[in-house]
Amino acid sequence: MHQSPHFTPDQPPSPSLRSGPQRLCRWRQGAALTLLALAAQLACAESAQDPMALSLEELMNIEVSSxxxxPQRLLDAASAVYVLGREDIRRSGATTLPDLLRLVPGVQVARIDASRFSVSIRGFGNRYSGKLLVLQDGRTLYSPLFSGTYWEVQDVLMDDIERIEVIRGPGGTLWGANAVNGVINIITRQAGETQGVYAQATAGTQERGMALRYGTSLGQSGHLRAYAKLDEHDAQDVTPGVSANDGGHSARLGFRADLKPAAGDSLTVQGDVYDTSARENVQYSTPYPPMTSFVPSAAKYSGSNLMLRWERTRNSDESWHVQSYVDHTALTDLLHHQSVLxxxxxxxxxxxxxxAHEIxxxxxxRRVMDEIQGSYTLEATPVRMxxxxxxxxxxxxxxLGDDLQLTLGSKLEHNDFTGFEWQPSARLLWRLSHNDSLWGAVSRAVLTPSRSSRDVQMKRDTLTGVPGLPVPVLVRVEGSQDMVSERLVSTEIGYRSQISKELSVDVSGYYNRYEDLVTVSPGNLRFDPAPVLPMKFGNQMNGHTYGVELSGQWQVNPAWRLKGGYGWQHLRLRATPGSNAVLAFGSEGSSAQNVLQLSSQHRLGNDWELDANLFYMGPLKSIGRRSAFGPSESGRIDGYTRLDLRLGWKPRPGVELNLIGRNLLQRRHQEYIGDDITxxxxxxxxxxxxTWAY
Structure with missing residues (x-):
């Protein structure tokens, strides 16, 4: 069990980040404004449609590339894919990528603290879950040290995003290992579309920020943009009135240049540099009692990247591109320092x-060079790799015919941990009509072992009251060189239709079979010199999931659009016979079985907009680490309903003011549960x- 978090480690933690300014307004004042806006919405019978908004027919014909x-028509994609467009992004009121992804049906987002998030698709929700591949303009954003994504450092100016394409289901045939349960591809706008000056300022009860972007022409050869962005998040509460010590701030600079060196050629050069600090509470161990407890710390992230992409289109039947990037990230906290190039x-x-054939x-x-400098709590062997x-x-x-298309493919990879891995898929698309399509797919995907499960040893917890032992027992999680890749075989079916000019629907179902999931299992008690219970990483669990996902859009009138999504899933995992292993990252209940999303976008007049987003997330349950001395501990949080509102005003072209209210139905609620982080x-x-644009 965890001890009281009162003791001070050998190195004193960094001082607390300064608290935010006094709240701008009371919630009741904000609620009064939103109620007035709702009344105005009900009173508004006719209004001009936003010229930037796409019709449902245009949305179904939008091109996706992931x-x-x-590029292909959304209606012709043989996959459960959803596109979050520029208008959805602008009207979302989101200031972080995870909050933006809440709008995507089938994506489960849980806020862990002021800076950290858990984002998952089709189960296995956890901060360190690695079954989701995240990219930005083709550059992978996940950390190779644990094959997951540090969402606290993934940031971009929202106005720079062209669209976000989300694939629910495996994408390993094209994108490779770790694209197991889904792919999120963030595609930014070309520099030529972001010319002039753009400025943004935000201030609120929990966060503040500012951003500045400037775009200019490079003559006949292309365009260039550069941006700077600053953000700060105040600490939240772990219980009412008790600070969670989780505030943070970040700074980011970046640029993008798009050039046209010759007819049919395009060259893109882009890069970013960032520095982020986020306070946290980490499990810290010492060789003397109380041995393990949660203590305050500050995590400092920094990084930079540079990418070059050259494309050539010879004609409509042939094109090629070459893309290269270099990415450096570093993380320093109380437990360790990691650096990845x-x-x-x-x-x-x-x-x-x-x-009949398009190939x-x-x-x-890819070359990855990393270094992990550890501590008594966390060690890596070897330090460099x-x-x-x-x-x-x-x-x-x-x-196969005018209305039938079969897509066959496979990816073959060789990595230094497990050797060769192959990931084939077969997808069949049947165009029932110009506005209806039915598709099915069978795919195989793998998740390769990471450094965290092979080479890292962490003193994880402390057990007390063990029979025959008057002193606490230290739980030590140990990596294993015998790790193999997790394997998934997925069967999917889907139907997509634009029923009328005002109504469209998308439904998909899936059955996923997993083998060799990453687990931890207890070993034999030993003395080193204090009593230690090893928990060894392994691949001792199999299982399956199945579920249904439904989404739709309804253009009620030219000024009002409704969107909705519902997802239901069932997850069943079993340890291999004779094993008492548990899932290493998450549990069967760490993702909600039922998720519902409802969105309303209403234009109240030529200058006013009102948007509402309602989310329901079912209950979550986490299973603690199993020991050899007793049953697992578990925790649970009830399901919750969240309402976010945005009232927007455009007093003149290029100027926009937004009043945004989040989580308006509850004073506070918890969204994440797990034994790995508070x-x-x-x-x-x-x-x-x-915002101001000129």
Whole structure:
């Protein structure tokens, strides 16, 4: 059991981040404004439609590129894909990427504390879960040390995002290992679309920020933009009146240049540099009692990246591109210092051989060099490591008829941990009509072992009251060199239709079979010199999930659009016979079985907008680490309903003011549960945002 978090470690933690300014307004004042806006919405019978908004027919014909690594109509995508467009992003009121992803049906987002999030698709919700591949303009954002994503450092100016494409389901055939349960691809706008000056300022009860962007022409050859962004988050409460010590701040600079060196050629160069600090409570161990407890700490993240992409389009039947990037990240906290340098390059070629066959194929190479300087609590052996990944893929789109298309493909990778891995898929699309499509898919995907499960040893917890032992027993989680890749075989089916000009629906179902899931299991008690219970990483669990996902849009009138999404899933996991292992990251109950989303976008007049987003998340349950001396501990949080409102005003072209209220139905609630990190209460908050473009 955890001890009281009162003792001070050998190194004193950094001083607390300064608290935020006094609240801008009371919640009741914000609620009064939103009620007035709702009354105005009901009174508004006719209004002009926003010229930036797309009709439902245009939305169904929008091009996506993440499913087949080439542009294709959304209606022609044989996958459970959802596109979050510019208008949705602008009207969301979100200031972080995870909050923005709440709008995507099938994506489960849980706020852990003021800076950290858990984002998952089709189960296995956890801060360190690695079954979701996240990319920005083709650059992977996950950490190779645990194959997951540090969401607290993933940031971008919202106005720079062209769209976010979310694939629910495996994408390993094109994107490689770790694209197991889904792919999130953040696609930013070209520099030519962001010319002039853009400024944004936000101030609220929980956060403040500002951003500045400038775009200019490079003559006949192209365009350039550069931006700077600052943000600060106040600490939340772990219980009413008790600070969670989780505030943070971040600073980010970046640029993008798009050039046209010759006809048919395009060259993109972009890069970012950032510095982020986030306070936290971490498990800290000492060789003397109380041995293990949660103590305050400050995590400092920094990084930089530079990417170059060259594309050539010879004609409508052939194109190729080469993309290379270098990415450096560093994290320092009370337990360790980690540094990762990644070099990645890929080449892709698309060619139509004849009217019935279009081939897309490519080659890739990635080199990762990392260093983990540990402490008594956390150790890595070896401290430094370099790994290489070689990959190649091929995909053939076969037209079986005017209305039937079969897509076959596979990716072959070689990594230094498990050797060769193959990830094939077969997808069949049947166009029932111009506005209806039915699709099915069978895919295989893998999640390769990470450094955290192979080479890291962490003193994790303390057990007291063990029979025959008057002193506490230290629980030590130990990596294993015998780790193998997790494997998934997924079967999916879906239907997508634009029923009328005003109504569209999208429904999908899936059955996923998992093998060799990453687990931890207790070993034999030993003395080193104090009593230690080892918990060894392994692959001693199999299981399956199945579920249904439904989403739709309804254009009520030219000024009012409703969107909705519902997801239901069932997860069943079993340890291998004779094993008492538990899932290493998350549990069967760490993702909600039922999730509901409802959104309303209403234009109240030429200058006013009112948007409402309602979310329901079912109850969550976490199973504690199993020991050899007793049953597992478990925790639970009840389901919750969250309402976010945005009232927008455009007093003149280029100027926009937004009043945003979040979590308006409750004073505070908890969204995450797990035994690996302390979660805080998400409070009700109000935010005022102003943007200016010239």
């Amino acid at each position: 499913v087949a690594k080439k 990644t070099f990645d390059t890929e080449w892709q070629h698309r060619i139509r051989l004849n009217p 897309t194929w490519g080659l890739g190479y 370099s790994t290489s990944l070689y990959s190649g893929f091929v995909q053939d789109e076969v037209r 979660a805080s209460q998400v409070p009700r908050s109000v935010l005022l945002q102003a």
